[in-house]
Amino acid sequence: MTFELEFLYERDVSTGVVSEGVNSINPGVRVPFYQYVSAPVDTTFGVGTEVAVPINSARSSNTEVVPKIFNDLILGDHFTLQSIFGYSALFGPGPDRNWRHFESGFVFGYTFQHKELPISGVRQFIPMFRVEGRKRDKPE
16 A cells, blocks of 8 residues: 655746645555566555645635556566556636546656666666646546
């Protein structure tokens, strides 16, 4: 089981007006429910959730709940792929309340051990490439 806690600070200038500040406090949990390990494959499936707790700032007035499923895959000694799929729902008094959207994300990584890339004080080095997607539904 993994617990996480995020504090998000955002700065938005897309409308021509600067809007910035602490967005929300996001506690989350991920719980694995199935793992398969057989060389060279190690894969773990699980479920999780995040809750964005608003702090009633200009950037944060709605609560967001995101139940999700995930898979962590390791192939061989180097390649990793993390995938996550969730459905986000906003609740509260803000202008975006009642919005729903499907979220997806993939993180590709390649692990270099210290013996392969001898950087002083570094045991592993993992460059990553991340792809995220979001399909926004109409408000309910």
